[in-house]
Amino acid sequence: xxxxxxxxxxxxxxxxxxxxxxxxxxxxxxxxxxxxxxxxxxxxxxxxxxxxxxxxxxxxxxxxxxxxxxxxxxxxxxxxxxxxxxxxxxxxxxxxxxxxxxxxxxxxxxxxxxxxxxxxxxxxxxxxxxxxxxxxxxxxxxxxxxxxxxxxxxxxxxxxxxxxxxxxxxxxxxxxxxxxxxxxxxxxxxxxxxxxxxxxxxxxxxxxxxxxxxxxxxxxxxxxxxxxxxxxxxxxxxxxxxxxxxxxxxxxxxxxxxxxxxxxxxxxxxxxxxxxxxxxxxxxxxx
Numbered sequence: 001x002x003x004x005x006x007x008x009x010x011x012x013x014x015x016x017x018x019x020x021x022x023x024x025x026x027x028x029x030x031x032x033x034x035x036x037x038x039x040x041x042x043x044x045x046x047x048x049x050x051x052x053x054x055x056x057x058x059x060x061x062x063x064x065x066x067x068x069x070x071x072x073x074x075x076x077x078x079x080x081x082x083x084x085x086x087x088x089x090x091x092x093x094x095x096x097x098x099x100x101x102x103x104x105x106x107x108x109x110x111x112x113x114x115x116x117x118x119x120x121x122x123x124x125x126x127x128x129x130x131x132x133x134x135x136x137x138x139x140x141x142x143x144x145x146x147x148x149x150x151x152x153x154x155x156x157x158x159x160x161x162x163x164x165x166x167x168x169x170x171x172x173x174x175x176x177x178x179x180x181x182x183x184x185x186x187x188x189x190x191x192x193x194x195x196x197x198x199x200x201x202x203x204x205x206x207x208x209x210x211x212x213x214x215x216x217x218x219x220x221x222x223x224x225x226x227x228x229x230x231x232x233x234x235x236x237x238x239x240x241x242x243x244x245x246x247x248x249x250x251x252x253x254x255x256x257x258x259x260x261x262x263x264x265x266x267x268x269x270x271x272x273x274x275x276x277x278x279x280x281x282x283x284x285x286x287x
Contacts, residue, residue: 038086
C-alpha cells in the first residue's frame with residue numbers, strides 16, 4: 001500500500017465517522033403530548049406517533065424510493081394530518097436552545113410533505129421525459145398554521161405569525177441531506193425555477209430541507225416579544241386547511257465541539273499514517 005492510499009483510506013474512515021456522528025447527534029421529537037385531528041385532515045393519516053423520530057429518508061413499498069424534493073413522504077406510517085381546528089404537540093428529551101450561532105439563527109425545523117412540481121412532459125407510463133426539473137411551484141400544503149413553544153409544557157408562547165414561514169411549503173424534504181441544517185430562509189420559490197434535483201441540492205447546500213423557526217420570534221399573550229432561552233415542547237395548530245407533518249428536528253451550530261474533536265482525531269490519524277509510511281519507504285523521503 002502506498003502513502004496516498006493510506007491517506008485516502010484514513011480520510012474515508014474519518015468522513016464516515018463524521019457523517020455517523022452527525023446523524024447520531026441529530027435530535028428529534030421523542031414524545032407525543034397531544035393530538036387533535038381537526039376538520040378536513042387527510043383520511044387515515046391519524047397516527048400522531050408518525051411525527052416522532054427522524055423525518056423520512058426513504059419511502060418503502062413498490063412505489064417508494066428515496067425521499068427528495070420531487071418525491072416527498074406520503075404513506076400513512078410516515079405522516080400525521082392536522083385539519084382546521086386541530087393541533088399536534090410533541091416533546092423533546094433534551095432542551096432546544098435559542099442559539100444565535102445556529103445557521104441563519106434557526107433553532108428547529110418542521111418537516112411535512114410538500115414537493116416541487118415537475119414541469120417535464122410525461123410518457124405513457126407517467127414517467128417524466130428527460131431529467132425532471134421544476135418551475136419552482138409547490139404541491140401540497142396551503143394550510144394556515146400557528147406554531148407555539150413551551151419550556152414546561154404548560155405555558156406556551158406563539159412564534160410571531162409575521163416572522164414564521166408557512167408550514168408544508170418551503171423547503172421540501174431531501175432524505176439525503178442533514179436534518180439538523182436549515183436551508184437559507186432567504187431563498188424563494190422563484191430561486192428554484194428551472195432547476196433539476198442536482199440544482200436544488202446545490203441551493204440546499206447539504207441541508208435536508210424543512211421549515212425553520214427561531215425561538216427569538218416568541219411572543220406573549222399581548223403580542224410582545226418575550227425572551228425564551230430554551231424549550232422542550234412544540235405545538236402546531238391549523239386554523240385553516242390541513243397540514244401533513246412528517247417530523248421535527250433540532251438545528252445545531254456548525255461545527256460542534258464534538259465534530260471538531262472527531263475531525264482533529266481523524267486528521268491526526270491521517271498525519272500519523274502518512275509519517276509512518278514515509279519512515280518505512282525511504283524513496284518517499286525528501287532532502
